[in-house]
Amino acid sequence: MLVLITYDVSTETPEGRKRLRKVAKECVNYGKRVQNSVFECIMDSAKCFEVKEKLVKIIDKDEDSIRFYYLGNNYKTKVEHFGVNNNNVDVEGVLLF
Amino acid sequence: MLVLITYDVSTETPEGRKRLRKVAKECVNYGKRVQNSVFECIMDSAKCFEVKEKLVKIIDKDEDSIRFYYLGNNYKTKVEHFGVNNNNVDVEGVLLF
Numbered sequence: 065m066l067v068l069i070t071y072d073v074s075t076e077t078p079e080g081r082k083r084l085r086k087v088a089k090e091c092v093n094y095g096k097r098v099q100n101s102v103f104e105c106i107m108d109s110a111k112c113f114e115v116k117e118k119l120v121k122i123i124d125k126d127e128d129s130i131r132f133y134y135l136g137n138n139y140k141t142k143v144e145h146f147g148v149n150n151n152n153v154d155v156e157g158v159l160l161f
Numbered sequence: 162m163l164v165l166i167t168y169d170v171s172t173e174t175p176e177g178r179k180r181l182r183k184v185a186k187e188c189v190n191y192g193k194r195v196q197n198s199v200f201e202c203i204m205d206s207a208k209c210f211e212v213k214e215k216l217v218k219i220i221d222k223d224e225d226s227i228r229f230y231y232l233g234n235n236y237k238t239k240v241e242h243f244g245v246n247n248n249n250v251d252v253e254g255v256l257l258f
Contacts, residue, residue: 102169127244
């Protein structure tokens with residue numbers, strides 16, 4: 065299934081910037097960065113549980129947030145992209161404009 | 162249906178920062194800001210077409226990107242949130258942890 069991970073990590077302090085780097089670094093292990101704070105991950109429930117557990121441990125729950133969006137298996141028509149494609153986005157079937 | 166709008170707007174120049182403000186300002190008219198560059202909009206296809214047209218006109222296609230995710234009508238179990246809830250997120254049915 066396609067799982068979208070979006071995050072806001074407060075970068076006002078060095079600790080925050082460290083958390084941001086950690087979150088991004090962890091997400092890279094599970095999916096493709098499609099925007100600065102947005103990753104698309106094709107994974108099963110077990111992997112999803114795993115990354116969720118890891119990310120929740122990294123963030124400061126009073127400062128940061130993470131959201132997970134479950135787009136299922138038939139995601140090809142559920143995503144549209146406009147503009148620059150900085151991050152070598154090539155998620156199969158995504159409509160590029 | 163729930164439409165997720167995520168964007169990356171280059172803020173390296175004053176023009177970029179202006180575009181960022183414009184994109185955010187436009188998105189506010191259509192939905193709820195759930196993270197810095199992530200909006201959740203409950204809208205029909207006509208409204209979606211409208212906001213898409215507006216946003217695509219604002220961005221610089223060589224610098225910025227916008228993505229649309231279509232989560233359909235049964236979105237309540239498709240979103241999970243962890244951590245801080247800065248933006249008064251109260252999208253009905255979203256699981257908060």
